[in-house]
Amino acid sequence: MSSRSVLTLTQRELLDALRNRWFIVYAAAFLVLCISLAAMIVNSAGYAGISGFGRTAAGLINLVLFLAPLMGLTLGAQSLSAEREQGTLAYLLAQPVSLGEIFLAKFLGLAIAIAGAIAIGFSISSLAIMYWSGGAGVGIFLRLLPLTLLLGWTTLAIGFVISAVSDKTVSALGIGVVAWLLLVLIGDLGLMGASVAVSISPGMLLTLTIVNPLESFRIASILQLRNSIELLGPSGLVANDRFGDLTLWVLVGVMIVWLTGATMLAYVLARRRELQ
Amino acid sequence: MSGARIVLALVLGSWLIAGYTTFAKDAEETSSGLFHLVETDPVPDDAIRVCESCANNDLQATIDSADEGVVIVVVGGSWAPVSIDKPLRLAGEDWPVIDAMGKGSGITIASADVTVEGFDIRSTGRSFDHEDSGIYFEGERVRILNNRLSEVLFGVNGALGHDSEIAGNTISGQTGVSEGLRGDGLKIWYSHRVQIHNNDIRNVRDSLVWYSNECNVYENSVQGSRYGFHFMNSDDGVARRNSLVDNSVGIYIMYGKRFTVADNLLEGSRGPSGQGLGLKEVDGFEVTGNLIYDNRVGIYNDNSPYSIGQIGWLSDNVIAYNDSGLGIVPSARDNIYTHNSFVENLEQVTVLGSGALSSGNQWSYEGVGNFWSDYSGYDADGDGVGDIPYQNTSIAEELRRTHPQLQLFRFSLAERAIDFAAQAMPLFEAEAILMDDSPLVNAPTPQNAPEVTSNESTLHTTALSVSLMATVGAGIWWARRPGAGLGGA
Structure with missing residues (x-):
């Protein structure tokens, strides 16, 4: 594998992203929503000097949970399938570069x-x-940056899996959106319903929940912004008992397993498809 | 190539600056600014002087042979623990050290009218049975002023000491020992009218005022302990302008009558039973002007006031950014909440138990309610009072209360969706746990409480943000640069 061709292709991919309307719309939406949230956080403090992690600041977790996976999944889902549809993938493969x-x-x-x-x-x-508050509450966004990047990349990898198995960009996008709904909303609603309907032990509920990388992100960000997960009730206590100081790393670990696992799966599937 | 070099240099430079600001954060220890040495009486000319190189170089013998009411000045040096059994004043100059070497107490006072000031007392024993203390006293009108106590089991421990004064002392317990195994920084037992002020207490178990009426506790700072101040069966007490930061519980009051808690900072009370202010079966209390910030529960009310005909008055407090602003048991009643600010608490008010809050509480007084940051009404006539009542309803909060395991889904989009659905379809409307019919539209702000200390570095965040933007800018520049990926070929 030649690092020079990878570099050239990466540059091309970046240029494509900058020209991709989807990406521009996501980036713009993310920026606008983040700035409005910042305005709300400053506004909610109401008076000088006091800021903290309140219900408005908690909205940041929702905002990231909403947009980062949407960005990752749909961009990932388009990636290989669009090239395949346009024929550029076949053209590229005809050049002295490998699929890898x-x-x-x-x-x-x-x-x-x-x-x-x-x-x-x-x-x-x-x-x-x-600029608005003179410093109160200024750290909240950047404290969540590493986890948000990890979430974006993890969902991007899942998007690549979808892309690898889809024939058309449209169907890949459709599957991407369904996957997004499942991960972000339906999975949780199902678990919430199940935990009310039948008795699931707090430990089991915790396990079932953090299997979802988005949920791992959510719990990890509460830890990151709040330094404790006592907010999470019985299952939070179980997490503390089980993992102690390592809780954050366990959750990050779940996301990394998804990231690497999905990337490898996507590559294997893409390879099988292109080289048959 | 030079363009690439300039861009690279700019990006690297910005990251170097950002990295530097991480370490350039001020390492200054947090201090509430409340602690200071208090003024003491001047030392008279006929005072007996004791020092290591003086003729008088046996401190205990000097005390034993001294007349009542004399002043003994101890100049520097290091001394064995002493006991005092007569009225006198022991004044340290140049911080004489009393090192108990891990055995017994530092200074033991078994007399009324004793003053001890300016000593550096270290390393008491670890016996809970003997209550090894930095200073132990049993006697009225004892004054413990401007001492430094470190590595002590109990700090200042007094019994039957009416009209005593404890001021200007720094007391720190053993670090590296869990809270429950430390001793109490202050323990005041059966001592009425004690003045406790301007002390700085750190890393101890509790600071107790038990069975002691009319005690005045003001401008103290307590950090890193279990109970900041714990009052039990003490009537007519006052806690004013204290700073209680990062304890398990800030101020806890059990039983007793007519208590005033005013202008305190109660911050960072965390852990499974974290509470800023706890009120257990207290009869008649005034809680005013406190700044209650970032606690697990801001004010915890367990059945206060206890007796019929008593009133709990809570006004002008700022209750902000707590997991739960107020935690109230359903049976608590006869509390009046007026002119408080409830700002951004994750749950403004939590019912601790099943059922609704007692309707016997008033959420406004003479047309003045409270400020609620989640109030969504309006004030059309501009009189500062919202035109529609504030109601605390959230189906997600109610679900969490009835099914505690659902707390795991806090801040998930699923939870938000349920609340949204409940708002859109009143079919699922949750029961309001309280109603404030004259909510304020502007937040009353703290006036006299100590300020919250922020440890956020704005410089660091700014530098990081600028570096990130520079990096992204450089990335875009690189992506648009023809053929750069081929190494300038």
């Missing part, structure tokens, strides 16, 4: 693009809080 190089470059390019969109949204919002 193309795959890696596409993933890197999109991962960098997503990271850029998140970084711009968070840093401009931090500066906005700084």
Whole structure:
């Protein structure tokens, strides 16, 4: 594998992302929503000097949970299938580059693009809080940056799996949106319902919940912003008992397992498909 | 190539600056600014002087042979523990050290009218049976002023000491020992009218005022302990302008009557039983002007006031950014809440138990309610009072109360969706746990409470943000640069 061709292809992927209307819309939406949230956080404090993690600031977790997976899943779902549909993938494969190089470059390019969109949204919002409040509550966005990047990349990898098995961009996008709904909403609603209807032990509920990388992100961000998960009731106590100081790393670990697992699966599937 | 070098240099430079600001954070220890040494009486000319190189170099013998009411000045040096059994004044100059070497108490006072000031007392024993203390006293009108107590089991421990004064002392317990195994920083037992002020207490178990009426506790700072101040069966007490930060519980009052808690900072009370202010079966209390910030539960009310005909008055408090602003048991009643600010608490008011709050509480007084940051009404006539009542309803909160395991789904979009559905379809409407019919539209702000200390570094965040933006800018520049990926070929 040649690092020079990977670099060139990554650059091409980044340029494509900058020209991709979907990406521009996501990045813009993310930026606008982050800045409005920053305004709400400053406004909710109401008076100088006091800020903290309140219900408005908690909205940041919702905002990230909503947009980052949507960005990752749909961009990932489009990636290989669009190239395949346009015939550019076949053209590229005819060049002296391997599928592995193309795959890696596409993933890197999109991962960098997503990271850029998140970084711009968070840093401009931090500066906005700084400008409006003079410093109170300024750290909240950047404290969540590493986890948000990880979430974006994890969902991007899942999007690549969808892309690898889809024939058309439209169907890939459809599957991506359904996957997003499942991960972000339906899974939770199901678990909530199940835990009310039948008795599930707090430990079991915790396990079933954090299997979902989005939920791992949510709990990890509460830990990150609040330094404790006593907010999470019985299951939070179980997490404390089971993992103690390692809780954050267990949750990050779940996301990394998803990230690497999905990337490898996507590559294997893409390879099987292209080289048959 | 030079363009690439300039961009790279700019990005690296911004990250270097951002990295530097991480370490440039001020390492200054947090201090509430309340602690200071108090003024003491001047030392008379006929005072007996004791020092290591003086003719008088046996402190205990000097005390034993001294007349009642004399002043003994101890100049520097290191001394064995002493006991005092007559009225006199022991004044340290240049911080004489009393090192108990891990055995027994530092200074033991078994007399009324004793003053001990300016000593550095270290390393008491670890016996809970003997209550090894930095200073132990049993006697009225004892004054413990401006001492430094460190590595002590109990700090200042007094019994039957009416009209005593404990001021300007710093007391720190053993670090590295869990809260429950430390001793009490202050323990005042059966001592009425004691003045406790301007002390700085850190890393101890509790600070207790038990069975002691009319005690005045003001401008103290307590950090890193279990109960900041614990009052039990003590009537007519006052706790004013204290700073209680990062304890398990800030101020806890059990039983007793007519208590005033005013202008205190109650911050960061965390842990499974974290409470800023706890009121258990207290009869008649005034809680005013406190700043209650970032606690697990801001004010915890367990059946206070206890007797019929008593009133709990809570006004002008700012209750902000707590997991739960107020935690109230359903049977608590006769509390009046007026002109308080409830700001951004994750749950503004939580019912601790099943059922609704007692309707015997008043959420406004003479047309003045409270400020609620989640109030969604309006004030068309501009009189500062919202035109529609504030009601605390959230189906998700109610679900969490009836099914505690659902707390795991806090801040999930599923939970938000349920609340949204409940708002859109009143079919699922949750029962309001309280109603404030004259909510304020502007938040009353704290006037006299100590300020919250913020440890956020704005410089660091700014530098990081700028670096991130520079990096993204450089990335875009690189992506648009033809052929750069081929190494400038």
